[in-house]
Amino acid sequence: MGGLLGTPGKALALGTxxxxxxxxxxxxASGIDRVGLIAVLLRWLHVGAGIVWLGMVWFVNFIQLVAVAEADQPARGAIMKHIVPRVALTFRQASHLTVVTGALLLFTSGYLGGSLVYSSAFFIPTSRNILMWAGVLAAMAMYMFVHMMIWPGLRLVLGIETRTPEQIAAARAKVATYARWNLVLSVPVTLAMVAAAHT
Ligand code: HEM
Incomplete structure (x- = not known):
């Protein structure tokens, strides 16, 4: 395998x-105004980042945590060294991109500052507003879990910060618990976002 498929970066560039x-x-074929184009590009980035973030949440819960529990000591060491740090970096970065693009989308989709973006206020039915803001609230909880619970815990588990074995065991349990909460929240957040955009 080489050429355009030689690295994930090149394959991604091809897809892009x-x-x-x-x-x-x-x-x-159809034409679009400037705000509409920005909204499409933002939505594309937002959904792409959300897919990567939630993909990692599902991977951690259904594959990584199971593999770590089943592995013997050398295999566990290899997972901790070669896989977990990459997964953690990916979901942290994807979570930033999801939140930043989502915050900008709140404007281009008219949930915030509609009358500033459009010549007249952009009407969004109450039900869609409720769905969106419930989704945003739950997504922000997921974001806080990543950056205030999971990543600080992982820093101890991965040995980036040194602590006692008891503190590391507590950090491992905390990481697993909040990874589960993010799996729980990933389902209603996706529903709320899609329903707000399409109902
Ligand atoms: C786990 C995190 C998130 C995921 C997986 C997610 C996913 C999605 C998806 C799939 C859509 C639907 C796009 C479409 O069908 O057109 C969407 C739309 C949207 N999201 Fe998110 N999102 C997340 C977090 C956020 C956050 C934190 C915000 C705001 C700060 C946000 C704001 C929006 C907005 C404004 C829209 C457009 C809705 C519309 O046009 O009516 N999202 N999101």
Whole structure:
């Protein structure tokens, strides 16, 4: 395997190029105003980042934690050294991108400052507002769990910070608990976001 598929970065660039071609064709066919285009691009980034973040949440719960529990000591060491840090970096970065693009989308979709973005206030039915803000609240809880519970705990588990074995065992339990909470919340957050955008 080489050339355009040689690295994940190159494969991603290929996929992005295909998406840009699609977008240009769609724009040429139907046309779109500037705010609409920004909204499409933001939504694309937001959904992409959300997929990566939630993909990691599901991977951690259904694969990584199970593998760590079943592995013998050398295998566990290999998982901790080669997989967990990469997974943690990926979900932390994806969570930042999801929240930043989501916050910007609140404006381009008219949930905040509608009358500033559009010439007249953008009407959003109450039910959609409730769905969206419930989703945002739950997503922000997920974000706090990542950065205030899971990552600080993982720093102890991975040995980035040195602590006693008891503190490390407590950190491991905390990481697993909040990983589970994020799995729980991933389901209603996705429903709330999609329903707010499409009902
Ligand atoms: C786990 C985190 C999140 C996930 C998985 C997620 C996922 C999604 C999905 C799938 C959509 C639907 C896009 C569509 O169908 O058009 C969406 C839309 C949206 N999201 Fe999120 N989101 C998350 C967090 C957030 C946060 C934290 C915010 C705000 C700070 C936010 C704001 C929005 C907005 C404003 C929309 C557009 C809704 C509309 O146009 O009516 N999201 N999100």
């Amino acid at each position: 190029a295909a998406a840009v071609v699609l977008l240009v064709v769609a724009l040429a």
